[in-house]
Amino acid sequence: MRDNGRVSTGTSDLGPEQNSDGTRIPAAPPAVTRAAASTDLPEDRYLNRELSWLDFNARVLAVAEDRSQPVLERARFMAIFASNLDEFYMVRVAGLKRREQTGLSVRSADGLTPHEQLARISARNQDLVQRLGHVYLDELVPVLAANGIRVLHWDQLDAFEQERLTSYFQDHVFPVLTPLAVDPAHPFPYISGLSLNLAVTVADPDDGVRRFARVKVPDNVARLIRVEDDRAEEQATFLPLEDLIAAHLDKLFPGMDVTEHHIFRVTRNADLEVEEDRDEDLLQAMERELARRRFGPPVRLEITETMTEHMLELLLRELEVDRRDVVEVKGLLDPSCLFQLDKLQRPELKLPPFVPATHPAFAEGQLSQSIFATLREEDVLLHHPYDSFSTTVQRFIEHAAADPRVLAIKQTLYRTSGDSPIVNALIDAAEAGKQVVALVELKARFDEQANIQWARALEQSGVHVVYGLVGLKTHCKTALVVRQEGSTIRRYCHLGTGNYNPKTARMYEDLGLLTADPDVGSDLTDLFNVLTGYARHGEYRRILVSPQGIRNGIVERVEAEIEHARVGEPSGIRMKLNSLVDEQIIDALYRASQAGVPVRIVVRGICALKAGVAGLSDNIEVRSILGRFLEHSRVFHFVGADEHWVGSADMMHRNLDRRIETQVRVTDPKLTAQLEAILDSALDPFTRCWVLNAKGDWEASPREGERVRDHQVELLRRHGAKVS
Template identity: 75%
Template sequence: MSSDETFPRDITDATDRSPGNGAGTGPRFRAVPSAPPAVTAPTPVAAPESLPDDRYFNRELSWQDFNARVLALAEDASQPLLERAKFLAIFASNLDEFYMVRVAGLKRRDETGLPVRSADGLTPREQLAYIAKRNQDLVERHTLAFEDHVRPELAEHDVRIVTWADLDTHDQLRLSNYFSEQIFPVLTPLAVDPAHPFPYISGLSLNLAVTVRDPEEGTERFARVKVPNNVPRLIRVEQQRGSRVATFLPLEELIASHLGELFTGMEVTEHHIFRVTRNADFEVEEDRDEDLLQALERELAQRRFGPPVRLEVAQDMSEHMLELLLRELDVDPHDVVEVPGLLDLTCLFQLSGLDRKELKDRPFVPATHPAFGERETPKSVFAMLRENDVLVHHPYDSFSTSVQRFIEQAANDDKVLAIKQTLYRTSGDSPIVNALIDAAEAGKQVVALVEIKARFDEEANITWARTLERAGVHVVYGLVGLKTHCKVSMVVRQEGSTIRRYCHLGTGNYNPKTARLYEDLGLLTADPAIGADLTDLFNVLTGYSRQETYRNILTSPNGIRRGILRMIGEEIEHAQAGKQAGIRLKVNSLVDEQVIDALYRASQQGVPVDVVVRGICALKPRVPGLSDNIHVRSILGRFLEHSRVFHFQAGGTHWIGSADMMHRNLDRRIEALVCVKDPKLTAQLDEVLDSALDPATRCWVLTSSGEWSPSPSDESEVRDHQVELLKRHGATG
């Protein structure tokens, strides 16, 4: 999105928020240059023998490259027009979260004055300088894509975003009445003078900075008018909702045209739109003797008062108005972003609701996995899992008729004794949560670990936690010092004299809404060894167990990095012995220096390494003598590529799970990877990797210099990875 699943955020994270890339006729993507070459300043990471100091790309600048790839999808003329508008909104939403979290964190580290450098040797201040310069370029490119391409092309299809001056007299009169009845009563103009201090500006709110003049005294005063966020940003002009023509007026345009009614007897001399982004990178001060829920609620109350990290202003804002905002908001001039067009393009998400199928991706209906029967005649999940493990691949396989059905059948099954579940992010009206409540009310033992520290979903998760508690569910809020990010559930069932455990381990959240937008994998199994592993894991999550080793799973913070490094080492040993070896990784981010260095060593020993990464990549591929055998590509499309898959050829193992190769996942979270052993299921994983790595698959390829180049160059042979998977799974449009 973002949220740790940035892009899109909820399509709200996105943030963690759906990307799209239909079949089209081939991409017209720009090459995405990396920000400046790595600096050879001292690095905090000790360089192992034979590995150069400048072997990493910068994490934050790599993220900007990722968002530039999102923007390239909005610029791609082969995309359906409303999908391009959606990508513009995703880019804007991603950038908001980047500033609230990553830029805010860099600022905090810079203010400490400590000599903290990134893995590529940059100080926080140097990174902030590079980010600011690159961001202004991206914002201008973002605005250009909207103002010069998407906006006029939408108008050609009778979807218009207009100004007040564009409206005829009839529409202006009707909207003036709407303003008087619906908008005017909720507006509160706030003056700034000796009796009225400068008002608090909430994060991400749109505001009008207004200068008014007293006609009698000639004195000028500043005032601020907040654009309400509880009414649609884009106001539909047409009264007939079924009309093919869709004209929208931005709410701030309507307010600006009626400022005279807010400042009766005064002359409005100027007005400009602005927006503040505040630091949301707070840390809960966790104390083992304090209730975690109370600690989090205290910190949430403080989040809205975080210091500004960005000030977005209209490009036509006057110098004296900008100086006033900088002074009153205590914003550094380097943190000002001038936007030449419409401010805050996240409003374009609103266009997704238009009934214009010809301007969107073709809709699809996820297929029910054959193992679960038809939608109308479902099979018993438990009877089926006693015979075979099942690998589900969302959104191609339906979430509602697989994972959701698994939990719902468990809730309604008299033989089920207990359900144990982790919840990181879920939906507003969650069928999973409702099933857990039903199970608890039916007398089953139900345990839910609700991670209330899931960034930007804290308040929603606190609400879920309390709802579950009232229903009799045993709720655990997470562990002190760690976030619980693993996606696991276990059902304990009495079958005669036998207690059998049924399990699900996945790469994505238990969220039916994002399951139609995010690409994820999940293993459903009745394997006793995996059941024993999850029993032990839940004992860690809910009790005082400190178990670190398991039978068929790897967990962080103690086991995943160690296990990955061990398996990379095995590939190196096979290559040195002249045996076949190879590593294939599909992840969201690749940042961890220890893992990257191990991959470099594997490459140096002749091990082929293929990486599919959606977002951040600090590894430098194709560097002579360092990473000749490493290839990195990125696939962005209609669905957000979210699954994590690891294949080690010599070891003959396939793993899926929740962990990315990042410090936070490997050191500060509870994560789980599971080894998939069934040959039929590993063949499915191979199909996913083979498709993603096919030379004809549309993607971006990372070069040794840091540029992301569109591939393949011959558009006549291009194939779309996601479209191919839709066909294979029988998802229907």
């Protein structure tokens, strides 16, 4: 709600209602409740969240299947597909299995029980894995070989190559292997999550008794072993490490007959559950929970198609895995190792490399002027990776750390890189005597250990480190610099859609606003007081803050567009985001469509909204863009109100209910024109994308033979990034 130009965060207590994932959600604001009651929306108006995610990963696989892509780019997308699927099972499938096993009857938004969802996931995933195996064996391997890159099995090597790799095995692999037998004196060994293993049967030559043994494929040795020793880039032959071990099992079991061996891999529940109310020290609680992660219950068993039935039965029994959780793989088990091929110096087999451009506001001609002087004159909208991260955001923090007139730096850190210049700058600032506050989110999934290490390093340097609010992840990307300028204290701000990570900033498409606007400075000051102290702030000036504030703010603006349409004024909604799941947001968009408001959405990943359905969403178009950069920014354009917003939050329950997120309104006409140009390009009818049809299927667009443009290539050209 608005009051004298200020925006309410809606920070009331959570109500008794539940999301489709079983979590509590806040009661809808009165305006939303009235609007919902006035429209009879069908019960089957949502697509399933988990199956929609699998559709997203199918689009990733489709890029790997695209023969117009360079072959090493296709290999990279196969690896992305595999690593995506690992995380999906470790988190989403694990959550569904936990609900199924505990008897929770919470149904998904589309009415499915956890058991029904798991059954559909299993069937859909097996189809995708079969597609992956076909593309790898029948397309990728032959095309790689035609370009001098071979991925072979042991029996495909010549005698000289086998002899050389036998020496390699003896010197580098054999010493780190530990065969584990299973018999009355040796229980079945613990199989760690995502580890690659050989299940081996050996027989005693004297009495013929067969025994099971497990050999773990070490993860500290390269998975794809280079066969040649001259390392010529034109010809590169690789052997999977498991093949090398399998060929030398006689060295591990001397005096025994190896009768069979098979590769398998277990995925375990890796979703952390930290009891924050119980644990006084969140950092210690996270360290304890990380130690438990590797012991989570299994949620998937991957096997090769050659595994015998009796071996599978043994693994199912000992690992306590349900048969429906078995995934039969044709070809390479765990193709995420294909990331290794990207290191080959074969530029002709990859997309052309690019060098991000320095934003014009900070170009060479402006170096004599400080970054603060630039921001006093104008706001700057950054678009990564087209605009360089290192010469803008990184420079902003480093400049602040070195400037003697800067009094304080406050920043949120959700994910960052191993050797982070941002963190190093904060350490330098603290050591120089500045007041430095870093809010380090310890619960950033799969980056927990790295963030714990950064938190300790920052604390040791004198940075005030806080870990956010109990029960909420701090996911917003914000930085506040406080500077003494004569008798005036001025605040400089950065609010972004992506992490302060210079490595991912070259691969993720994101937006960031650099500004010295006093209202934004006041907003971030208030927000950091909430994050670091006991403040309970209810209103902001130019930002929306979750929990609740973003959902309420977005729905309020959708309702305003409905009112514009009702009175015959121009209206429209354009959104670009990663995921669209929240039922209240989706229902508001349905009401907008029914009122005649044109709604156009670009969603990279999950979409639970049904598009183009007669009487429900006739005026809604949904499309998805995948390319060399991961489309990660969140942009909202409300046409009738002429409002433009960017921020860190997707329209998902976790973002809107269980995270601190920020959306900032962009007001400078020059910057809003940039946002509109981005949306125009993404929504251009000839832009290569997938379009969600009324049946819930994703169709490639434009159709074959039609003129097509690449959204990301066009933006590279517009920004002047150097592509070689």
